[in-house]
Amino acid sequence: MAAINQASSFLCSSSSSSSSSSSSRRHVTRSSINFPKIGTNTNLSNLIPKIQSNKVFVEEISFSPNKNHNKHPRYSSPEVIEKLYVILEAVSDRVEMHKNIGEQRNNWNNLLLTSINTITLSATTMAGIAAAITTIPDAPLESLKLSSTFLYMAATAMLVIINKIQPSQLAEEQRNAARLFKQLESEIKTKIAIGNPTLSDVNESMKKVLAIDKAYPLPLLGVMLEKFPAKTEPAVWWPENLRTTAKVRNGNNNGWSEELEKEMSEVVKVLEVKDKADYLRLGDKALKLNKGLAMAGPLLTGLGAVGSAFIASSPHNSWAMVLGVMGGAMASVVNSIEHGGQVGMVFEMYRSNAGFFKMMEESIESNLKERDVESRENGEVFEMKVALQLGRSLSELRDVAVSSSRCGEEEIDEFGSKLF
Template identity: 80%
Template sequence: MDLVEETDKTSATTNPRVSCDRKVMEKLYLIMEAISDRVEIHKNIGEQRNEWNSLLLTSINTITLSAATMAGIAAAITTIPGAPLEVLKLSSSFMYLAATGLLVIMNKIQPSQLAEEQRNAARLFKQLETEIQTNIAIGNPTVSDVNEAMKKVLAIDRAYPLPLLGAMLEKFPAKTEPAVWWPEKRKISAKGRNDKNGWSVELEEQMREIIKVLEVKDKADYLRLGDKALKLNKALAIAGPLLTGLGAIGSAFLSSSPHNSWAVVLGIIAGAMASVVNTVEHGGQVGMVFEMYRSNAGFFKMMEESINSNLKERDEESRDNGQAFEMKVALQLGRSLSELRDLASSSKNGKDIEEFGSKLF
């Protein structure tokens, strides 16, 4: 035992790189363990919040329609002596108020959007785990790889937080902004230019044209669709509680003869309309659609920043390999290399950009 320990100390002293590589590998595996745990957490919580959406929608619609039914029965027996009118009125109003309170909470947290956030986080953490495994398999990971992996983990944590109180993403922002789940790119080097690492003037021009297409077509389109989904979601989130609140008021005035016709309209029709509005908003998962558009816009923003960071790097040796990077961009857009070059060429020739950059979504 002493001999083994002495041998390990001697090898670490004579070859410090062995000790350094061992520490780097240990840290990378620790990060991978944390990532695996996060994937499972986000997956489980995403399933839970998806169930929230279904259960809350079913419960609220059941309560709302029951309240409307009671209001209808109460309106039908207002002229019958000894009928339990007050009991039906109070029950209907109470159920409407309960539905209003539940709707306000549900519209505030948007369970379908929360579930989509967790699905995105789980996917991104799996992608990061695969990236680290590839880096280990290629060999010779460094301390900078460890630091970069840590930054990426924390960036995803900030982009898709788990807590609801305090850290939850704003569900109704002023306008749609792309989701950002990556750390800041590396700084620009001050070194001179050379023709190395798979880069050429033609490839640089091609990448600039790709950025233009993504900016003008793909990202702009998803931000436009995101704004529409956001406006629709805001309108539905206001309309649902408003209608159930009107239903509660209508139920409360059912016995008042001068206002009985209006009370019946509010007590019954408002409840029916509220159920339709809630089904469109949460059954149609409008919040999830908004998050999907926001994430897609973020994907194209990430691609733009990745391309720009390589183009702005003065030293080609410090860039990603040009040929591999071109293939990566083509795969991310669902294109072959020839299709990617044709897209850049059509944009460069001054034609109106009609084709979207991505063929995946």
């Protein structure tokens, strides 16, 4: 205790002496430190100043609602990020797979068409030569007839296979799948970049991957899409629950209004009556044309094989020559139209376009059916997305809705999409 009292006296005397020595040069504010008197019963803990914890101070600065400081962002769990990266890697791999297989199947179409037409024209030439030398003695007539018949039979078998799998349509399927997987890849990267993805984002991405796999399968045996269905149906490559809840809210109405709901309802009507119906109609025409060509090709080569086999037979010589020559020539024309013109690819394109408009309809309707506007996608963002998907500006999209509301379904004359 004596030591503390002595230190206090020393500090006070030092302060007084230093201030008096400098009073001649400048004015200095006098100050002194007054210590409380310390007795034998004094608690030393009362003399220690209480300093607030730095942790509490930082929390007050960071999270106090009265302060103008940004809150710290909430980060997702490492497991969610890891799962999204696993899905992203699988999607990137599928993009390359569908791209490579699409190129391979496009090569199938070109190579098989060239081979079949070469074989068919060779058989036609042999049949014509055989018909021309029927009156020449010791001519190799039988060899030419057998060779022509064999080539026709080979061409028929190859045509049955190529018409069954439709390589041009397979290539278009893989191109569509690669495009959709690239779109999904970009979507997952955006979710990761924005931050705070949730387990629902992981489940949604998984469902989209499996839906595209089902819509555009890679194998041919067992799961290949039907190339000649009874009628054209829109392609479906999205999960059943298409709508996702928006994470950015714009006020209490989440960007929705009564006018926007009416606008979206009219857009759905236009897409249903004009765009999707038109592509389904064109798809039916392409399907019928493809069916006819697929049956005509093998039939003509088969008739050519029969005709070449009966060349030089006295009762049927004239008809045999016509079938042997004309059958092969017509078959080459039919094959060139079907596979060179890629009618199967055109049918798949129409089917996919109809599926695109069906997806847009379901997306809009799922948002409109959700009565809680806070659970919908943001209205302003959704309107912009619909306009961009249809190749229109916001004002053009609203004009389409207004025009549709003024007339009945049968009187709608403008398509919703300007993109295709």
